Amino acid sequence: MPADPTAHGAHAAGPDETPAAGPTPTRESAAGRTPQRLAQAALKDLPWEVGVAKPDPAIVVDKVTRSFGGLTAVSVDHLEVQRGGITGLIGPNGAGKTTLFNLLTGFDQPNTGSWSFDGRDLGKLSPHQVARLGVVRTFQLTKALSRLTVLQNMLLGAQGQRGESFLRALVPGGWRSQEKENTERAMDLLRRFKLDAKKDDFAGILSGGQRKLLEMARALMSDPKVVMLDEPMAGVNPALTQSLLGHVKDLREEGMTVIFVEHDMDVVRDISDWVVVMAAGKIIAEGPPESISQNKAVVDAYLGAHHDAPLTVEEEDRVLAEADASLAREDGLPPGRPGTDEISSDGSTR
Amino acid sequence: MSDLIDAFQVAGKAFFGFQAIFFALLAIGINVHFGYTGLLNFGQIAFAMLGGFGIAISVSQWGLPFWVGVLVAIGSAVVLALLLGLPTLRLRADYLAIVTIAVAEGLRLLFRSVSATPVTGGTRGLSAFNGSFIALAPWDTQKRYNILGTSWSGGELWVALIGWLLVILFTLLVWQLMRSPWGRVVKAIREDEDAVRALGKNVYNYKMQALVLGGVIGAFGGMVYAVGTGSAIPDQYQNANTFLAYGALILGGAARVLGPVIGAMLLLFILQFADTGLRALISNGVIPDTLLSSTDVAQIRFVLVGIGLMLLLVFRPQGIFGDRREVMLDAR
Incomplete structure (x- = not known):
């Protein structure tokens, strides 16, 4: 965990200290190195409670429930996600994190509730419509398109391609120049993710970690406003984790809103501005990363409320x-x- | 020896005849469906049947001009593709497979049924609808022509010429589409639909477009077949033809532009060569009558093709044109 300890050191509020009395943004910027963690500064004075209103929410979720038969997988009363920040979504296995992702991106439909992005209702949209609004996601089980080359994978991410309509595809003159621009942009991204040497290889021969990188790079090709990463670090070696973390932080620097699911608490503490904890489909805690480990509800959820009693x-x-x-x-x-x-x-x- | 050369010549005719065109067009359509988009269409013959009967019914029953018949054939293939796709393309790939195989068999039984006889001619089918097309030939269609030792009627030659032009046309179309961004999306759908959805593409639309395109190409195959034989009989459109076309596609190499064409030509060549060759060997006594009689040949040649395909899949799973690296990636 080498990355910016100063920021956290300066911000390591004790559990007793009320967040309202926390250090001011000026001290934060005086701490130096951390570029601009605007979201962290904006979220600093918020109370650490579930459903708290954020100053500048990008995504607002209201009373969303989803049940599979008798099991309520997700039941979120109210959740706001701060724009331009990295929001970590954690929780034990089966807490409903991925289901919530699926709901937010249109891959699944909820039983009740509504949610919006930038004030636009996302309720009835299908996955591709959500993606076109600028909310892209990656998957827990990486979906590299095996029999396409790395570069083709990347080009697929570009939006508004003229050559993707059937009739216009027949006239190469109509899409060649756009294709060239997209290829340049794709190569830039690939260089950033150190995949440029592999551009003509099939994605199917990449290693697991490289596929994670490719999937993230491909999502970025669409110029998203919100990036939702489902366990981006799962199964990735520590060195690559560091580089992935760097990329996620870069996204924030570029003004994107990042929501990610992760089990590694070190990673969560390292990069997130705000952490949302889910258990059994509900949000049980919210707050800056340092608030979470002391939160009783969180400890209960991970270890069981009464350590000697059954859970169900x-x-x-x-x-x-x-x-x-x-x-x-x-x-x-x-x-x-x-x-x-x-x-x-x-x-x-x- | 002369028998062998004969067999070669007869098989060579099959290599270029309208049946090879028929299978080539079926296989090009299946290549769009299965090879590129990953749609399991096991009823391609239904599109061909609508193609053939589209012309046959329009011309000999309704008295419409030939070219209107072609339009009717295309239109009915589009409608069939939409009907098949609307309920199934949102579901997993297997549902389309089930529905297409059922529709292919069901449509054939419907067309040959007694109640459909006033329209389709029932089991006897329809004929005498290709006259105005054959009449367009710039040469005398009554004469027979000798080309490289094979004998063709003028009509056969004309159908083969137009048929191969169609094959070239559709091959170019597929080639152009598959190197465009449209083709990239379609191939990505074959790999993983959800990933493509997450990138903002309307997967359902693309699958539908691919289904319609492949179906219309298959319908052209049926038209060539019907015009080539001069008749449209429901039982000619057995669904076994779909699987022969799949065989041709695998032989040539799936998801390759030339795969289905070369595959279909070779398949027909091998079938015909085995047929004439075996018959010659039996009549010469090289193969004793007790082992194989000439009545068995029709079946044995398919056994030989089957063995050949098995060997192909063992030693060259990518087919003739495929990329082994690419095929081996898919060992899921």
């Missing part, structure tokens, strides 16, 4: 049934057969 109703039932059975055994029923039968019929939870 079913587990609770099973433990109770076991206790009953052992009581019955103690009551003197010799081998306890009826008791164990009861357990197995209970425990299988038909």
Whole structure:
């Protein structure tokens, strides 16, 4: 974790210190090296509470729920995402992070609720319409287009291509110049991501980490306003993680809004301006990264509210049934057969 | 020896005949669907049947001019593609496969049914609709012509000429499309739809365009076949032809511009060569009658083609034109 410790050192507010009384932006800029973390400064004075209104929200989510059968995967009452900042989305497995991503980008439709980007309702839009508005995403399982070359992967990301309409594709003169511009831009990005030497290789032969880089670079080809990264660092070696982190920070420098899902808390603490914690489909905490590790709700979500108690109703039932059975055994029923039968019929939870 | 040369000549005619054109056009369409876009169309023959009957019904039943028949044929192929695509293209690839295979079989049974006889001619089909097209030939269509030892009627030559022009036209069209950004999107859809959606492309539209394009090319195959044989009979449009066209495509190399064309020519050549060659060997007594009789030849040649395709997939999975690197990437 070598990156800008000063910023965090200066900002390492204790859990007792109210954020309103935190250090002022001037001290932050005096700390120097960190270029401009406008979002961090803007978010500094906000209370650390769920659903807090941000000064300049890019994405606003309201009462979004999504259930799969009986399971409520996402139930978000209110969430605002600050423009130009890096918002980390964390939570235990199955917390609904990816489902929330899918909802926000149109890949899934919610049961209720609405959300908007720059004041535009995104509710009924399909994925490609959301992408055209400037909200692009990457996927948890990297989707490199294997049998296209790296450069073709990149060119696919460009928006408003004339040659992508069937009839105009037949007249090369209509799209050649645009294609050339796009190729130059793609090569610039590839150089930034150190993939330029691979431009004519099939994306399918890239390593896992290179595919992550390619996917991120491809998303950037569309000149997005909001970039949503689903576990960008998963399965990437530490050296490459550092370079990916650098790229994510660069996005913020360019004024993009970044939302990312990540499990590595070091990474989250390093780059995010604001952290949103989800558990069991709900947002249980929000705040700057340093506020999160001390948050009781977060600790409960990751480690369990009572460290010795079961997490779910079913587990609770099973433990109770076991206790009953052992009581019955103690009551003197010799081998306890009826008791164990009861357990197995209970425990299988038909 | 002379038998062998005969076999070569007969097979050489098959290499260029309208049946090769028929399979080439079917396979070019399938190449657009399966090779480039990743759509599993297992009912390409349905498009061909609509092509053939589009002309046949328009001309001999409704008395329309030949060229109107061509338009009817194209139009009905477009409608079929839309009908097939509307419900299935939003779903996983397998649904299109199921629907196309069912429609191909269902349409053929419908066309040969008694209740459809007033329109389609039932099992006997329709004929006498290609006269005005054959009459356009700049040479005498009644005479027979000898070209490189093979004998062609003037009509056959004319159909073959126009047919190959169509093959060249559609090959150029596919070549141009697939090197354009449109082709890039379509190939990306083959690789991963969701990634393409996330980049702001309307995947459904592209899939529909590809389905219509490939279907119309297949319909032209059916038109060439119907005009070449001079009749349109529902049972000529067995769905086995779809799979032969797939065979031709794999043989030539999928997602390659020339793959389906060369594949179809070779497939027809091999089928015809095996047929005449085996018959010659049997009649000469080289192959004893007890082992193989000439009535078995029609089936045996398909067995030979099957074995050949298996060997191809083992030793050259990319087909004749394919890129081995590219094919091996897809070992998912």
